[in-house]
Amino acid sequence: MGGDVLILSGLWNSGPQHWQSHWEARHPAWRRVAHRDWNNPQRDEWVAELDAAVASSTGAPVLLAHSLGCMLAVHWAASGSPLRAAGAFLVAPSDVDAASYPIDPNGFAPVPLARLPFPSLVIASTNDEFVTRERALAFAEAWGSRYVEIGPAGHVNADAGYGDWPEGERLLLEFLDQLRT
Template sequence: MKCDILTLAGLWNSGPQHWQTHWERKYPAWTRVPHRDWNNPDRDEWVAELDAAIAECEGRPILVAHSLACMLVAQWAQSGSKLKIAGAFLVAPSDVEAASYPIDANGFRPIPLAKLPFPSIVVASSNDEYVAPDRARMFALAWGSKLVEIGPAGHINGGSGYGPWPEGEAMLDEFCRDLNP
């Protein structure tokens, strides 16, 4: 499998109006990493599924994650995998330690706060129901990620009006160019 971009949907598998789904339709070579149970994700199982998807790539992919999948990327980074990625574009990381998180964290706690061993960017909203702005800033700082705060954007998903999301696509394009000058 040749894959420059792996998309990682969050809890409930980003639906048809979500920006990830729009981007996958626009770029059919991009691959959404499958998961067995989107409603009740298990950290260890999902980390193994991500590792298997990365192993199938010809080169080092860029991970494009939303919500809980941002925590998946942080968990994978500390899993001890010998595989490498080019970078991670992390949008609206869910705070699985917050009371607002809608399901059992299923092993995603504690949140890894070690510096990520690859370039990354965190895109955050000022009114996300699943992560407070100060927590999103703290994750970005701990992970060594560039932080982009886009104002009041809810959870930056289809339900918040982020369908095709051309501004996000432009941010991802710039991130990719910076990785491959």
């Protein structure tokens, strides 16, 4: 695995107290994929922005995704892009098919349920307001992902007490090590 780590934030980007922001500050080589509009995401635009970031990466990158960023990763994988990812670390994938999703899914629904063409890990909470435990497990099974349940962790964001989240970073670093072997 010689590529970059690309951070895929969800709706509204990840604020300064979010674990993605903490990890990005600690690992300056990791890059957050920028979007023109964080508040009204359009699937095709976000997929194109991710494709451009993958194209500018050194080797196949690892996708470090949270929330809608997970849906972005799976839509990108299904987009037909000739580019490849080395793997995906998918935390709290939002269920854009559910009534609980807070905005119009703007093309992100339905959730792609094809096997991902790269290794992946889904990390889910038992009480996430944006995805049920059952749906998160179904996503992991459909995508061919390893599934890790971390208990009642809400949406695994700063509001749920997951600011720095050292346990998650440890899981990510283990995942990166596995991709290197």
